[in-house]
Amino acid sequence: MIKIQKATVNDAELIAEIGGKSFLESHGHSASEIDIKNFIDKTYHEKAIAEEFKNGNVQYYIISFEDKIAGFSKIEINALSPWVDEVDVTKLDRFYLLEAFHGKKLGVALFNFIIETSKQYNQKGIWLAVWVENLKAINFYTKNGFKIVGDYDFKLSDTRSNPNHIMFKAY
Numbered sequence: 001m002i003k004i005q006k007a008t009v010n011d012a013e014l015i016a017e018i019g020g021k022s023f024l025e026s027h028g029h030s031a032s033e034i035d036i037k038n039f040i041d042k043t044y045h046e047k048a049i050a051e052e053f054k055n056g057n058v059q060y061y062i063i064s065f066e067d068k069i070a071g072f073s074k075i076e077i078n079a080l081s082p083w084v085d086e087v088d089v090t091k092l093d094r095f096y097l098l099e100a101f102h103g104k105k106l107g108v109a110l111f112n113f114i115i116e117t118s119k120q121y122n123q124k125g126i127w128l129a130v131w132v133e134n135l136k137a138i139n140f141y142t143k144n145g146f147k148i149v150g151d152y153d154f155k156l157s158d159t160r161s162n163p164n165h166i167m168f169k170a171y
Contacts, residue, residue, distance in 0.1 A: 002106060004113050007060035007072065012050040015060055015072055020044035022071065022096035026134065027162070035157040059117070063097070063110045070106050071097035073114055077121045083150035083166040084127050090118040092128040095137075111144060118171075125170040129154060132163045145169045 007015060020040040028036055042048070052058050057077040063070050072094070079091035092114060097107050118126050129152065130137050146167040153161035 001066060002109050003064045003067075004061055004110060005064075007062050009050050009053040011060065011062060012053070013046045014062070014069065016044045016046050016049045018069060018072055018098065019049070019094065019096060022098055025099050026096070026137075027131065030131065030133065030162050031156050031160045035160045039156050058093075061110065061113065061117075063106055065101055065104060065106055068101075069098075070101035070104075071095075071110065073110055075114055075118065075126075077118070077123065079127075081127045081166065081168075084125065084168050086124040086170065088122060088124045089168075090114075090121070090123045090126045092126050095128070107140065111140075115169075115171075123171065125168055127166060127168040129164040129166055132165055138165065138167075141167050141169075 023040055023044065024036065052074070055076070057079065058074065059077070060072055060074050062072045073092065073096070074094035076091040076093055078088060080087065081089060081091065095110070097110070115126065128141070130141065131154065146169045148165045149168045150166035152164055152166060154164045155161050
């Protein structure tokens with residue numbers, strides 16, 4: 001059974017834990033061990049996640065499968081992008097599914113939920129950044145109507161940036 005629920009600030013520790021683990025699973029080989037560790041320590045700790053809940057446009061959603069937490073997503077409503085001409089657009093900022101839950105159609109369920117949520121806020125589309133070497137994610141987004149509209153370097157550390165595509169899907 002799949003369950004998707006809106007997270008609250010009380011879920012910050014859980015989101016931080018899943019975020020760190022998922023980032024390591026998907027990006028752990030993209031930089032040195034110390035750069036990855038420092039990025040996770042900075043980005044995926046309870047206080048950093050809790051701080052994000054202060055922005056009223058930021059929303060986290062947690063997905064569970066058979067009563068086990070499988071992943072989460074973070075969206076930001078009305079998040080302008082220099083690569084997208086539309087004004088009322090959602091940014092899909094994080095979309096993580098633990099490897100143990102791959103192949104169970106959870107990504108599709110969470111993705112469709114996010115699209116419907118975005119539309120409820122009268123958004124005209126959704127955009128995201130994806131690491132150019134994450135071919136699985138790029139293929140998923142392409143199959144779901146996203147197009148590459150730009151590129152940028154994701155700063156992982158002072159000495160390491162990873163090239164990303166900016167992808168957009170209009171509604």
